[in-house]
Amino acid sequence: MNNSFQKIIESEKPVLVDFFATWCGPCQTLGPILKQVKDELGESVSIIKIDVDKNQQIATTFQVHGVPTMMLYQNGKQLWRQSGVLSKDDIIKIIKSKTS
Template identity: 70%
Template sequence: MSNFNDIINSEKPVLVDFFATWCGPCQMLLPVLNQVKDSLQDRITIIKIDVDKNQELAQKQQVRGVPTMMLFQNGIQLWRQSGVLTKEEIIKIILEKTN
């Protein structure tokens, strides 16, 4: 848990993907997030959190469905959404929320 807090307290934006291995839409989101990382490079950190292995953290973050993405900067949640988005939608949100 403290490691999670350390990560999201970064000045660099952090996109957190709460997922489950059994979740079809989560698997669809994986290549999209890889493309987002390729596009934004060092301007963002992307971490994936398996809700089955991190139930306490998922509960604390009130994750009700997967995939759920959250954007943090300096420990503050700037955005949150469940479901699959396109690379373009995710990049647009990151740039809008962090500039």
């Protein structure tokens, strides 16, 4: 597994990982939504995007079979995982409920 990715998800700060593909329509819909989530939550959360076509090893390791797939990590533990597009409010609610 990619060491820098492992370091990122071991952060004490919650990390939302967005597995996406450039050719994926729903992924393009999710992009601006995640920007709004980041704008609202600021430094309390990290959001990273992983292009599954460029990072196939990570996608395979985490068994990402569909995009977009979001995963929430804190201290190296997966707290939540879901495929598909969610609203900004739903994503924020999930982050707050899983990490408080």
